[in-house]
Amino acid sequence: MKSLKLAAVTVALFTAITQAHADQTNLVQTLHVRLSAMKQGGTTTNRNVVITSVDTDRLDTRQIIGGIGAATGNSFSSTSRLVLVSPVAGGNPSIEIRDASSKVDVTGFFVFEQIGGSVTRGVHFLRTGDSFQTTYSIQRLALQDFPGYPSLALHFDVRGLGVDTVNSREEAGPPLEFRAEVSGSGDSNGSPIVIHGSINTSGGTIEVVTGGGDGTS
DSSP states (O other), X not given: OOBOOOOHHHHHHTHHHXXXXXXXXXXXXXXXXXXXXXXXXXXXXXXXXXXXXXXXXXXXXXXXXXHHHHXXXXXXXXXXXXXXXXXXXXXXXXXXXXXXXXXXXXXXXXXXXXXEEEEEEEEEOTTTOOEEEEEEEEEEEEEOOOTTSOOOSEEEEEEEEEEEEEETTOTTSOSOEEEEEEEEEEEETXXXXXXXXXXXXXXXXXXXXXXXTTSOO
């Protein structure tokens, strides 16, 4: 699987940290999903007019966490988060649900990958060392059943234009921001749905996992 990759500038920022530890260094970001799902509505007849409707439901991170919690037997709180954990040294990212001090790896319920290549626009100032970089690519996010667990009530497969941005001047902010406008299809409780919306990451915390290896696996 071709996974969503960290921008080269981000990797460079933390190479020194990775080399200084035998443990694995990860970038942890909150993953937000904001989707609208259109599903078939009912049919009404008013004299000689037959009207068939389409209903719209909101699909977001909270519903995804709730659905995975039901399938895995976990009761996640309202403050739980879906997070993307990316090894700084390279390698496939994982997706976790974090709730207070607990961490549940839910990568198997997702496909998060880049489709095809990417193009990058950037500016680097030689005198100050400041750099600005924007990378464009097609990204895919899918929510799927995970073997060994009950089926989810919700499934979807969306993709669209993803934008990664890096700004070296934002020292207090996240080292990498990502956003994609997506569309696709899926099903909710067995009924087909058509989906559009956005996915994005926010924040950026560096974590060192003891005995996590070099991050290349």
